[in-house]
Amino acid sequence: MKHLDEATMLAIRDGADASAEAREHLGGCATCAAALEGTRRRAESIAETLSALDRPLEPTAAKAGVRARVGTRSPRTSSRWSGWHLGRAAALVLLTAGAATALPGSPLRSILLPDSAEETTATEAELLDAPVTPSSAEPGLVDAGIQVGLPEGVVEVVVRGADPGTEVLVEWSDLAAARVTAPPGSRFTYSAGRIELDAARGEIRVVFPRGADQISLEVDGRSYMSGSPSEVEVTGPAVERDDGSVRFRVDDS
Amino acid sequence: MDFDSIFDQHYPPLVRYCHRLTGDGDVAEDIAQESLVRLFDREVTGTEAGMRSWLFKTATHLVRDRYRVETNRDRLLMENPFRPSGPESPVIRLERAEARAHARAALDALAPRDREILLMRYAGFSYKEIAGAIDVAATSVGTLLARAERRFAEVVTEAGRKAI
Numbered sequence: 352m353k354h355l356d357e358a359t360m361l362a363i364r365d366g367a368d369a370s371a372e373a374r375e376h377l378g379g380c381a382t383c384a385a386a387l388e389g390t391r392r393r394a395e396s397i398a399e400t401l402s403a404l405d406r407p408l409e410p411t412a413a414k415a416g417v418r419a420r421v422g423t424r425s426p427r428t429s430s431r432w433s434g435w436h437l438g439r440a441a442a443l444v445l446l447t448a449g450a451a452t453a454l455p456g457s458p459l460r461s462i463l464l465p466d467s468a469e470e471t472t473a474t475e476a477e478l479l480d481a482p483v484t485p486s487s488a489e490p491g492l493v494d495a496g497i498q499v500g501l502p503e504g505v506v507e508v509v510v511r512g513a514d515p516g517t518e519v520l521v522e523w524s525d526l527a528a529a530r531v532t533a534p535p536g537s538r539f540t541y542s543a544g545r546i547e548l549d550a551a552r553g554e555i556r557v558v559f560p561r562g563a564d565q566i567s568l569e570v571d572g573r574s575y576m577s578g579s580p581s582e583v584e585v586t587g588p589a590v591e592r593d594d595g596s597v598r599f600r601v602d603d604s
Numbered sequence: 605m606d607f608d609s610i611f612d613q614h615y616p617p618l619v620r621y622c623h624r625l626t627g628d629g630d631v632a633e634d635i636a637q638e639s640l641v642r643l644f645d646r647e648v649t650g651t652e653a654g655m656r657s658w659l660f661k662t663a664t665h666l667v668r669d670r671y672r673v674e675t676n677r678d679r680l681l682m683e684n685p686f687r688p689s690g691p692e693s694p695v696i697r698l699e700r701a702e703a704r705a706h707a708r709a710a711l712d713a714l715a716p717r718d719r720e721i722l723l724m725r726y727a728g729f730s731y732k733e734i735a736g737a738i739d740v741a742a743t744s745v746g747t748l749l750a751r752a753e754r755r756f757a758e759v760v761t762e763a764g765r766k767a768i
Contacts, residue, residue, distance in 0.1 A: 357750040357754075358746035358747040358749075358750045359746065360750075361746050361749055361750050361753070362731070362746045365725070365730075365731065365749075366730075367730065367731040367732075367745070367746065368731075390753075393753055393757050394753070396757065396760075397722075397726065397753060397756055397757065397760075398726055400703070400706065400707045400710065400756075400760055401624055401707055401723075401726055403700065403703035403704050403706070403707045404623060404624045404627070404704055404707050404708065405620055405623065405624070406623065406629055408616055408619055408620075410611070410612075410615050410616065410619075413615065413633060413636075413637055414608075414611050414612075414615070416637060417611060417615075417637050417640050417641055417644070418607060420637075420641045421607075421641055421644040421645060422644075422645065518669065535646060535648075536646065553665065554665060554669070
């Protein structure tokens with residue numbers, strides 16, 4: 352076996368997953384053992400260097416300030432953790448199902464991707480019917496998301512309730528599906544080729560498939576972008592744009 | 605866990621992370637407090653690790669929003685120089701300032717995502733937790749971290765040479 356690469360060494364150093372083969376090699380290779388020791392010394396040095404940036408903290412006033420602010424804002428949408436978590440779990444089911452529907456011949460296609468004429472919607476309340484127990488194995492909470500296939504080659508994303516200043520990042524992907532992720536508390540309604548989002552405060556991320564014939568993004572009644580992926584027309588308040596993404600910042604207009 | 609326990613446990617490391625990320629102690633405290641307010645407002649519960657990941661991820665997004673334009677961050681750094689909490693000798697003050705400058709220069713040399721990964725790792729996060737918080741594949745964390753560490757160490761070494 353050739354010598355371990357640096358990423359593998361760091362994984363061993365940091366207690367992350369590393370193959371038994373790599374660990375075995377390390378036991379018999381003085382070169383790699385020395386290199387691993389070098390990464391440990393480097394970690395100590397980095398930790399010490401970073402500590403120079405720290406400063407003493409007096410959290411008493413901060414605690415009082417946070418306590419006073421909690422509960423003073425009324426969220427626009429329901430954001431109960433239990434409900435949100437169940438919604439997220441249901442969305443994950445949909446994500447998996449969405450991927451399955453991308454497979455030609457998948458029996459899930461006819462179940463989960465209704466005819467466009469027969470629009471099916473599912474509010475968060477309906478999705479919450481699935482009795483899902485939060486898993487302690489989850490490392491943390493992430494934005495809620497939903498993904499739909501595009502049986503007609505058309506993808507429409509409609510966003511409502513985005514505050515001025517909200518950033519909407521649009522990216523392209525090679526997946527045969529469109530995806531929208533948004534902060535916890537957001538509500539999704541979907542049908543084949545269409546996602547509607549009632550957004551909670553925070554960044555919204557939209558992923559359009561490059562293989563779509565037509566895409567469109569509308570935010571609070573205003574068209575932000577539309578057209579085919581190769582000739583998309585951007586009409587929204589874009590603040591950054593490159594070949595792979597467009598970032599919009601919602602303005603007051 | 606009650607309010608006090610959650611605050612006491614998560615606030616100091618969250619401020620430290622934000623401060624290292626932004627270079628601005630006041631902004632770091634603002635963002636840490638806003639993250640905690642959101643945690644309590646949304647009644648987020650779960651495992652201790654889950655709450656920590658949620659807080660760090662929220663804070664990371666808030667920092668990204670705040671410093672979306674790089675020049676804005678530079679301006680804030682100019683406007684918010686580090687203020688020592690007590691009297692120090694000129695020599696110690698100079699050494700500390702130099703150490704901070706080296707650390708800051710090294711962090712600034714990293715791409716934003718690499719910086720976040722490095723700081724989360726040195727805040728004690730596992731690769732899996734980092735992947736969840738930064739939205740990268742868990743299998744990529746080692747490679748990205750290796751690149752970040754290498755670059756960080758190079759810049760610190762180079763800065764040290766110039767200072768001699």
